[in-house]
Amino acid sequence: MSIWEYANPVKFMRVSGAMLPWVVASAVLCTAGGIAWGVLTPEDYKQGATVKIVFLHVPAAMMAINIWVMMLAASLIWLIRRHHVSALAAKAAAPVGAVMTLIALVTGAIWGQPMWGTWWEWDPRLTSFLILFLFYAGYIALWSAIEDPDSAADLTGVLCLVGSVFALLSRYAVLFWNQGLHQGASLSVAPGERMSAVYRYPLYLSMLGFFLLFLALLLIRTRTEIRRRRLAALQAREMRA
Amino acid sequence: MLSLLKRDLSLATRAGGGFGLAVAFFLILCALVPFGVGPATTALRPIAPGILWVGALLACLLSLDRIFALDHEDGSLDLLATAPIPLEGVVAVKALAHWITTGLPLVAAAPLFGVLLHLPGSAMPWLVASLLIGTPALSMLGAFGAAITVGLRRGGLLLSLLVLPLYIPTLIFGTEIIRRGAERGDPATPILFLAGITAGVVALVPFAAAAALRVNLR
Numbered sequence: 001m002s003i004w005e006y007a008n009p010v011k012f013m014r015v016s017g018a019m020l021p022w023v024v025a026s027a028v029l030c031t032a033g034g035i036a037w038g039v040l041t042p043e044d045y046k047q048g049a050t051v052k053i054v055f056l057h058v059p060a061a062m063m064a065i066n067i068w069v070m071m072l073a074a075s076l077i078w079l080i081r082r083h084h085v086s087a088l089a090a091k092a093a094a095p096v097g098a099v100m101t102l103i104a105l106v107t108g109a110i111w112g113q114p115m116w117g118t119w120w121e122w123d124p125r126l127t128s129f130l131i132l133f134l135f136y137a138g139y140i141a142l143w144s145a146i147e148d149p150d151s152a153a154d155l156t157g158v159l160c161l162v163g164s165v166f167a168l169l170s171r172y173a174v175l176f177w178n179q180g181l182h183q184g185a186s187l188s189v190a191p192g193e194r195m196s197a198v199y200r201y202p203l204y205l206s207m208l209g210f211f212l213l214f215l216a217l218l219l220i221r222t223r224t225e226i227r228r229r230r231l232a233a234l235q236a237r238e239m240r241a
Numbered sequence: 242m243l244s245l246l247k248r249d250l251s252l253a254t255r256a257g258g259g260f261g262l263a264v265a266f267f268l269i270l271c272a273l274v275p276f277g278v279g280p281a282t283t284a285l286r287p288i289a290p291g292i293l294w295v296g297a298l299l300a301c302l303l304s305l306d307r308i309f310a311l312d313h314e315d316g317s318l319d320l321l322a323t324a325p326i327p328l329e330g331v332v333a334v335k336a337l338a339h340w341i342t343t344g345l346p347l348v349a350a351a352p353l354f355g356v357l358l359h360l361p362g363s364a365m366p367w368l369v370a371s372l373l374i375g376t377p378a379l380s381m382l383g384a385f386g387a388a389i390t391v392g393l394r395r396g397g398l399l400l401s402l403l404v405l406p407l408y409i410p411t412l413i414f415g416t417e418i419i420r421r422g423a424e425r426g427d428p429a430t431p432i433l434f435l436a437g438i439t440a441g442v443v444a445l446v447p448f449a450a451a452a453a454l455r456v457n458l459r
Contacts, residue, residue: 134406138399142389145399154456155389159403162385162449166407169438173410176434177417 007083009226016219023219027212034059034206041198053111055203059210061104064132067097067214071139072164075157085222087153088229090160091143092221096214098136105129124174131170135163149229242326242334249338252311263300263343264350270296271354282359289358290368290419296354297347297372298379298408302401304343305383308335309391309454318391322458328451333443336377336384336450344376360423367422371435375415378439381446382407388450392457410438 006012038055074090077083108126109119120126142159146152274292278284312318321331351372352365360368386404390396414435421428 131406131409134402138403138406141399141402145390145393145396151392151456151459155453158449158453158456159389162407162446166410169410170406170413173413173434176431177413 004081004083007081007085009085009229012085013223013226016223020216020219020223023212023216027209027216030205030209031213032209034202034204034209037202038199038206041202044199047115050111050114051199053107054199055206057104057107057111058203059207060100060107061129062207063210063214064097064100064104064129066211067093067100068132068135068164068167071097071160075160078153079157079161084153084229085226087157088225089218089222090156091153092225093214093218094136094140094143096217096221098133098140100210100214101129101133101136105133124171124177127174128167128171131174132167135167139163149232242330245321245326245331245334246338249335250341253338253342261346263304264346266303267296267300267347267350267354270299271357274358285359286361289355289360290364290416290423292358293351293355293360293368293419294371294375294412294415297351297376298405298412300347301343301376301379301383302404304339305387305404306390306397306400308339308384308387310387310396313391313457318454319458322454328454329447332384332388332447332450332454333381336381336447339384340377340380344372344380348372348376360419363425364419364423367419367428370432371415371418374432374435374439375411378411378435378442379408381442381450382411385446385450385453388453388457391454411435414438 006015035055038052041052043049044051071090071093074086074093078087078090105126108129112121113119139156139159142156143152146155271292274288275285278288309318312321322328324331348369351368355365355368383404386400386407389403390400393399414431417431418428418435420426421431
C-alpha cells in the first residue's frame, strides 16, 4: 500500500468521493465555528472590534502561501513521476490560492484603513502578497492559454518551479527595499508576543477550517478536472469512430 | 555556438530585425514622463532611477517574443534542437544575442536619458553599472518566458504577465544601487545582490527554458 496508488484516477475518484461529504461538512463546521467564535470574542483594548478580522485574514494568508507550496509539490510530482492527478490537482489549487491571496489582501486593507490610516502601504509583507497574487495570475493564465493538456501541465510545472524561486527571492528583496509596518508573526510562541488565549483558540479553529475548506475545494475541483478529461477523451473517441 | 550568435546578431541588425527599437522606445518613455509629472528638477530627480529601470525593463520586454518566435515559425528552431550543441546552449546564446542587441544599447544610452531626467552626475556611473550587471538577467529571464509562450498564437500579453513578476528582484536591487550611489551611500550590498541574481539566473534558467522549449517542440 503506497501513496502512489492514489495517482490512479479511478482509485482517486473512489476515495475522494467517499471522503468528500465528510471533508465538506467538517470544513463548513470549522470555518463557521471559528469565525462565529471569533466574532463573539471580547473587543481588544486597543483595536476594538477590528481585531476580529484576524480570524479571516491570518488563515487566508496562511493558506495562500501553503497552497503555492502544495502546487510546487504537485508540479514536482508531475514533472518527475508523470501522475496526471497530480498535475490536475495543481491546476485545481491555483484559483483557490489566488482567491485566498485576494482575501488576505482585502481583509488586510479593510483592517488597515482604521488601524494604520491607509488602505494600502508598500510594506514588505503586503508587497510580497501582491507579487504572490501576480504569480498566481500568471500561472492560471498559462493554464488557460495552452490547449494541449500535457504540454500545459509541463509548462505550468516549470513555471511553478521558477516562480517559486522568484517569489521567495522577491519576498526577501522587498525587505531590503522598504521597512515594514506589518506586525511580526501572528502565532509567535515567544512570551510577551504571544496572542492571548481568548483570540488564539478561535484562530486555531478558523485556520483548521480554512485548511479543510481548501481540501474540500481541491477535491471537488480535481474531480471536476478528471471528469473533464474523461469527457474530452470520450469526445475524441467519438470523433475517431 | 559562435556561428549561431553571429547569425542571430546579423538577423537582428538587418532590415526588419527591430534593432534600435528598444532604445527608441526607451527614449519615448523618458520623454513622456516629464509630461506626466511636470518638468521640475525636484519632481524628476527622485524618480529618475526608477523611471530609467522600469523603462529598461519595458524596452527589454518589447523584443522578447522575437527570441524564439521567428525561428519557431520557419522551423529553424527544430533544426537547432537536433543540432549537436545542447538546447541549453542554444537558449543561452539566443539570450546573449538578445542582450547584445537590446540590453547593451540600453546601457550605452542610459546616461543620456539620465540627463533628460535630471539624474545627478554622481549617480551616472552607478546607473551604467547597475544596468550592465542587471540587464543580462532580464534577457535570460525573458528567454525563459519566450520559451514557455513560443507555441502560442497570441503569447505577447501572456509573456509580459509571466515575465514581469520575475523581474521584480532585479528591479529592486538595480534602483537601489543608483539611489545609494546618488546619495553617496554604499552601493556595495545591492551590487553584490544584483550580481548574485544575474549569475544565478544565467547559470540555471537556461535549463528551465530548454525544458520548456522541448515541451513546445514535442
